[in-house]
Amino acid sequence: MTSSLERLLPVLSDIPGVHLPASILQGVYIAASGRKIEQFEQALRYEVGLLNREIVAGHLELDHEYVRSEAFTANVMQALRAAEIAEGEPKLRFIARALAGCSLRFPPPRLDKVQTLRIIEGLSERELRVFTEYFGLLDPIDPYADALAVDSAVTVSGLTRQEFLAALLGLGQLGLLTREMVAAQPGAWNDRPATAQVWKLTALARQVAALSRVGFEER
Numbered sequence: 001m002t003s004s005l006e007r008l009l010p011v012l013s014d015i016p017g018v019h020l021p022a023s024i025l026q027g028v029y030i031a032a033s034g035r036k037i038e039q040f041e042q043a044l045r046y047e048v049g050l051l052n053r054e055i056v057a058g059h060l061e062l063d064h065e066y067v068r069s070e071a072f073t074a075n076v077m078q079a080l081r082a083a084e085i086a087e088g089e090p091k092l093r094f095i096a097r098a099l100a101g102c103s104l105r106f107p108p109p110r111l112d113k114v115q116t117l118r119i120i121e122g123l124s125e126r127e128l129r130v131f132t133e134y135f136g137l138l139d140p141i142d143p144y145a146d147a148l149a150v151d152s153a154v155t156v157s158g159l160t161r162q163e164f165l166a167a168l169l170g171l172g173q174l175g176l177l178t179r180e181m182v183a184a185q186p187g188a189w190n191d192r193p194a195t196a197q198v199w200k201l202t203a204l205a206r207q208v209a210a211l212s213r214v215g216f217e218e219r
Contacts, residue, residue, distance in 0.1 A: 007037065007041050008040070008080075011044050012044070012076065014048050014049070014052065015051070015052070015062070015103050016052070016067075017062065017068055018067045018068075018072070019068070020073055020076065021073070036083065036084075036086070039089050039092050040086075040092045040095070043089075043093040043095075043097075044096040044100065047093075047096045047097045047099075051100045051103070051104070060104055061104060061105040063103060063104055063105035066105070067103045071114070072103065074114060075099060075102040075113055075114065075117060076099065078114065078117040078118065078121065079095050079096075079098070079099040079117060081121065082095045082120060085121070086125075087124065088125055090125060090128065090129070091125050094132075095120060095121075097212045098116070098117060098120050098208075098212045101212060101213060102117070102211065106210055112207065113211060115204075116204075116211045119176070119204060119207075119208060120208060120212070122174055124170065126159070126163065126166075126167050127167045127170045127171055127174070129156070129159075129167075130156060130159070130164060130167035130168065131167075131171055131176060131205075131214075132214055133156045133157075134171075134201075135209070135214060137156075138201075143201060144200075144201050144206060147180070147198035147199060148198060148199045149196055149197070150179060150196075150199060151196075151197070171205075174204075175202055175205075176201070176204055176205040176208060177200065177201060177202065177205065178199070178202050179197055179198070179199060179200075180200055181195045181197055182197075183195060183196075
């Protein structure tokens with residue numbers, strides 16, 4: 001149904017400089033319910049409005065060249081495919097935020113937006129929840145330098161330890177977390193540091209967080 005994409009084009013066009021060609025509609029078929037498309041449209045409208053306010057305030061920077069490129073058009077198609085198989089509204093909101101984020105300029109190293117959207121598409125709803133809440137378990141100043149012990153009993157609200165662990169393993173398969181051996185703090189009975197296995201966020205996790213602005217709060 002091309003009507004689903006036709007509903008989204010005016011929303012995307014509210015991003016300064018975005019002008020998606022009419023040819024993008026040719027041969028497009030999105031096997032998603034009308035309710036899902038409506039939820040995605042609402043989420044995208046909200047995220048684009050928020051993004052525009054932040055750009056005007058100088059908190060975010062639009063990538064004028066990128067939003068006029070075929071790469072941004074490819075991002076739109078990727079986001080639609082991801083929305084098509086999204087399990088629920090939280091995932092749709094996350095995809096909408098990531099798509100809006102594709103219009104932004106990021107500091108080096110250059111963010112691979114196509115790769116990042118591909119990873120976001122593969123996130124289950126539980127993995128998405130654990131990924132976003134995982135940051136709250138780490139040092140807020142530099143979560144990428146922090147780590148969580150693999151044998152820790154911690155979890156997130158509403159999930160059992162086993163459900164939480166399964167989501168961590170899934171995030172590891174997607175390349176967002178890695179298990180590493182690090183030196184642990186020596187105990188009082190032993191002045192030689194032991195080693196411990198920990199979960200650490202990867203460079204790819206940094207890309208996903210940047211594109212979707214994980215931890216971003218509306219000002």
